[in-house]
Amino acid sequence: MAQADPSQSTGKDTGTNPAEGFGLFKVDLADHLNDSTIQRLSTLLGLKPGEIDSIKRSKTPGLEMVNLLEDRGIITPTDITDLLKMLSKLKLDGLAERIQSSFQTKTSQGKKDQNLEEKKRDLIKYSKIAYRKHYETAKPFPSMSKCSVNIIFVEGGIYYLAQEGDSMQKPDVLEPLESYNDILSSPKTKSMRKIIEADPGFGKSTLASQLVYDWCTEDPESPLKDVEILIFLQLRQLTGVNSIYTAIKNSIVPKDEDMDEACIEKILKAYKKSVVMLFDSYDEYPDKNETETDIFSIIEMKMFLDILVIILTRTLNLPPNLHPETKRIRLTGFGVAERRNYVLKAVADDVQLADRIEEQLQRNPFLRDLCQVPLFSTMVAHIAHERPEIEIFSTVTRFFTYVIACVHNHMVIKKDASTGVPAFETELAKLYRIAFDGLTQKNQQLTWENTYLVSELGQEFYDNYIKLGMLAQEVIFDISQCRYKTVARIWHKIICEFYASHHLVWILSEGASSAASSINVKETLNSINPLDLQYVYRFACGLNKSAADIIVKHLQETEEGRQFAILCMLEQEEKSDQFIQSVKDLVSSEISISKYDAILLQRSTIQVLEVASAKQIPISCVFLDLCSPRVDESGLNLILQSGLSLSILSSLQKLVIYDIGRTLTNEEFAAILSYSSQCTSLKELRFDFYDLPDTIPVGSIPSSLKSRNVKVWSNSYPDRRLNLQTGEWQLCDVWGNLPGEERFHDKSYQESLAKFNRARRK
Incomplete structure (x- = not known):
C-alpha cells in the first residue's frame, strides 16, 4: 500500500x-x-x-x-x-x-464543497484551540508550575524495530532513528500504521504532546507542517465511545458549535489524504477489552486505510490483531547526554548544576540506572535543583517515597495537637484504596468524577492535592449521561501504582492473618497483571517484607512472572531467609539477560545471580541473549553490551552465550574459556550462532576445564563440541553429546559428519 x-x-x-x-x-x-x-x-x-x-x-x-x-x-x-x-x-x-x-x-x-471546506477550516481551528490547552499544561514534576511541552521535551533513544523475533534464528533487530521526526518521515518506518512503544515513564505522552505542538505551531522542520488535519485523542478518556466521529466531536468540537458526527465523517473522508491520527495511552484505554469499536477497526486497518495512524502504548501492552504492515518504534530512555540536555533546557541554564547532578549519579549506580527512565531522571533533576545533595537510593520504593515526601513539603499538613498524626492519614488510606480498585478493574479506571473524590477524601484534601499537582483535573464528555463533567486523575500512572501498592500491602497483611482470607489474597494477586502493573508489586515489596514474601512466591508460579520477581526481590533492603529461598527458587531454572532488557532489570538480575553465587546456591543456567560479552583485562568479569559486568559465578552450572553475526578471535574465545574455568561449578558452556575459531591452541584451554570435563560446544550448524585435550572440534548431537554418550543419534551423527568433512576439505 x-x-x-x-x-x-x-x-x-x-x-x-x-x-x-x-x-x-x-x-x-x-x-x-x-x-x-x-x-x-x-x-x-x-x-x-x-x-x-x-x-x-x-x-x-x-x-x-x-x-x-x-x-x-x-x-x-x-x-x-x-x-x-x-x-x-x-x-x-x-x-x-x-x-x-x-x-x-x-x-x-x-x-456543498465550499461549505465542507469551511467546515474543515472550523475543525482545524477547534483542534488547535483544544490541543493548545493540552501542550501548554505540561508538568515535569508534580509541584511545579505548568509550562509548554517544547520547554521540557528532550529526545531520548528512539529505535525502529526492524524485525520481530519469533525464534532463536530471528531475534528482534533495533535500528536507531536520528530524530523523533524520523518516526514520520524515515523510509524505515514507512507505513500507514505505527506503534510507539515504551516502558512506563519513558516519555510516550510527552512525545505525543510535542508532535501536537509541532503541528499546531506549523514547525517548518516537522513532517507534520503540511498536514491539514491532526486528530489527537487520549484513549483513556473514551469510556464507552464506540464511534470515532463521536470521540472527535466530544474531544475537540466546542459544545456550542453545530458541527455534528456526520459532518466530521464527511470532512475526514473528503480530505483523508492530508489527515494524521495520533492515539495516546492505548495501555490506559478503558475499552481495550471491547474490540468492536472504531478505535480497533482503525488500528487493525479495517477503517481509514489511507490515513496515517500512530498509536502510543506500553511495550508489554500492544493492541491485538495488528496489521502486518504496522511498524513499531521503541523509546529506550535517557543516557548521560540526554540527562544533561534536560537539566540545561528545562531546569536551569547552569552547567555547574548539570555537572553536579551527573557526579552524584556516578557515585550512586542504582540511581544512575534508574535515571535511564526519563520520568525518574526529570524528578531527580528538579529535586537536585533545590537540594545540594541527592540521597543515596538502593530501591525504587525508597526513591518514590522520597519523591512523594518532597512534593508534600510544598503543602503544610495540619497535625492533631494530641497525637501528632497528620490529619490526612485517613484520607490517604482512602486514596490508596481508590487507586488500587481503579487499577485492578477489568476495564481500568484511572479518572474519577471530582464530586466523588471530594465526597470520599474531603474538600480540603482534594484542593490541596490539586494545588500540589498530585491530582490533575480535566473536563471530558460522559457519553452514558450525555453531559460534560469534571474528572480528576492521579498525576502519573506510576504514582497511581505507588498509592495502590499501599493498599495491596494492607490487603496482604490482613489476608495473611487467617486461612480463610488467604483465598481472597490469591484472588487479589491474580487480578494484578505484572505485565501492566509491575510497579504495584515492586512498591509493595519495598514497603513490607511480609507482603514481599507472598508476592515473590506468587510471581514465581508463572513463567512471565519470574522476570518481575527479580525486580521485586531487590526492593527488599534486608535480605531475609525468605529472600534467600526466593533466590533459590528463581535460579533453579534458566535466568536470561537480554540486550533488550532495561539497564535496571539487567542490573537487578545480575545482583540476584551474585547473591546466589555468594551463598553457594546452584545456578542452573544463565542465558546471555545478544549481549555480545567480552572479558575485561582482569579476566574476572564478562562485560555486557550494556556496559554492566557479570563477575565470576562460582555456583553457575551452565552458561549459554547467544549472538548472531559475531566472529570470535582465538584470543576472545580463550578469554571466555578462562573466565568460565573460574566458575568452579560449571558443567557446560554453549555458544549459539557464533563464528568460532577452527582450532583452539591446547595451551589456551584451562586445565580446570579439562579436569572437570566441562562440555564446551557450539549449538549451530553443524553442532560441534570442543575436544579439550586436542583443541579440535568434533561433531555432536543437538544436546552436545558425542558418539557413545547418552541420547546421541548415530544416523544423524553419520550424516552430519559426512557434510562436515566435505566442508573442511573444501
Whole structure:
C-alpha cells in the first residue's frame, strides 16, 4: 500500500468551489451544443456570417459558443434564465431541461464543497484551540508550575524495530532513528500504521504532546507542517465511545458549535489524504477489552486505510490483531547526554548544576540506572535543583517515597495537637484504596468524577492535592449521561501504582492473618497483571517484607512472572531467609539477560545471580541473549553490551552465550574459556550462532576445564563440541553429546559428519 508521506504532502486538497462548479457546467453545456444548435443560436443572437463561420471553424465550436454566451451575460455563475428562454423560443425544450438539470447539479455541488471546506477550516481551528490547552499544561514534576511541552521535551533513544523475533534464528533487530521526526518521515518506518512503544515513564505522552505542538505551531522542520488535519485523542478518556466521529466531536468540537458526527465523517473522508491520527495511552484505554469499536477497526486497518495512524502504548501492552504492515518504534530512555540536555533546557541554564547532578549519579549506580527512565531522571533533576545533595537510593520504593515526601513539603499538613498524626492519614488510606480498585478493574479506571473524590477524601484534601499537582483535573464528555463533567486523575500512572501498592500491602497483611482470607489474597494477586502493573508489586515489596514474601512466591508460579520477581526481590533492603529461598527458587531454572532488557532489570538480575553465587546456591543456567560479552583485562568479569559486568559465578552450572553475526578471535574465545574455568561449578558452556575459531591452541584451554570435563560446544550448524585435550572440534548431537554418550543419534551423527568433512576439505 502506498504511504501518504506527511513530509511531502501539500495538504491543499480544497475541493470544488461554486466558480469551479460553473466551470464544470460550461464544459457540460459545450458538449450539449451540436452544429445545428450552434447555428440556430448564432442566428438568434444576430451574429454576422463571418462570426458564425469563425465559430464553426474552431476546434471546439461548442466551447466557443459557450464563451460567447458568457461574454454577453446570457449565462452567469448564478443564472442561465436567458439561455433557457432562447432554447424554448427555438423549440428545444428537451435540451433546455437537460441543461437546467446540469446547471443545478454542478453549481449546487460546488456550494456543498465550499461549505465542507469551511467546515474543515472550523475543525482545524477547534483542534488547535483544544490541543493548545493540552501542550501548554505540561508538568515535569508534580509541584511545579505548568509550562509548554517544547520547554521540557528532550529526545531520548528512539529505535525502529526492524524485525520481530519469533525464534532463536530471528531475534528482534533495533535500528536507531536520528530524530523523533524520523518516526514520520524515515523510509524505515514507512507505513500507514505505527506503534510507539515504551516502558512506563519513558516519555510516550510527552512525545505525543510535542508532535501536537509541532503541528499546531506549523514547525517548518516537522513532517507534520503540511498536514491539514491532526486528530489527537487520549484513549483513556473514551469510556464507552464506540464511534470515532463521536470521540472527535466530544474531544475537540466546542459544545456550542453545530458541527455534528456526520459532518466530521464527511470532512475526514473528503480530505483523508492530508489527515494524521495520533492515539495516546492505548495501555490506559478503558475499552481495550471491547474490540468492536472504531478505535480497533482503525488500528487493525479495517477503517481509514489511507490515513496515517500512530498509536502510543506500553511495550508489554500492544493492541491485538495488528496489521502486518504496522511498524513499531521503541523509546529506550535517557543516557548521560540526554540527562544533561534536560537539566540545561528545562531546569536551569547552569552547567555547574548539570555537572553536579551527573557526579552524584556516578557515585550512586542504582540511581544512575534508574535515571535511564526519563520520568525518574526529570524528578531527580528538579529535586537536585533545590537540594545540594541527592540521597543515596538502593530501591525504587525508597526513591518514590522520597519523591512523594518532597512534593508534600510544598503543602503544610495540619497535625492533631494530641497525637501528632497528620490529619490526612485517613484520607490517604482512602486514596490508596481508590487507586488500587481503579487499577485492578477489568476495564481500568484511572479518572474519577471530582464530586466523588471530594465526597470520599474531603474538600480540603482534594484542593490541596490539586494545588500540589498530585491530582490533575480535566473536563471530558460522559457519553452514558450525555453531559460534560469534571474528572480528576492521579498525576502519573506510576504514582497511581505507588498509592495502590499501599493498599495491596494492607490487603496482604490482613489476608495473611487467617486461612480463610488467604483465598481472597490469591484472588487479589491474580487480578494484578505484572505485565501492566509491575510497579504495584515492586512498591509493595519495598514497603513490607511480609507482603514481599507472598508476592515473590506468587510471581514465581508463572513463567512471565519470574522476570518481575527479580525486580521485586531487590526492593527488599534486608535480605531475609525468605529472600534467600526466593533466590533459590528463581535460579533453579534458566535466568536470561537480554540486550533488550532495561539497564535496571539487567542490573537487578545480575545482583540476584551474585547473591546466589555468594551463598553457594546452584545456578542452573544463565542465558546471555545478544549481549555480545567480552572479558575485561582482569579476566574476572564478562562485560555486557550494556556496559554492566557479570563477575565470576562460582555456583553457575551452565552458561549459554547467544549472538548472531559475531566472529570470535582465538584470543576472545580463550578469554571466555578462562573466565568460565573460574566458575568452579560449571558443567557446560554453549555458544549459539557464533563464528568460532577452527582450532583452539591446547595451551589456551584451562586445565580446570579439562579436569572437570566441562562440555564446551557450539549449538549451530553443524553442532560441534570442543575436544579439550586436542583443541579440535568434533561433531555432536543437538544436546552436545558425542558418539557413545547418552541420547546421541548415530544416523544423524553419520550424516552430519559426512557434510562436515566435505566442508573442511573444501
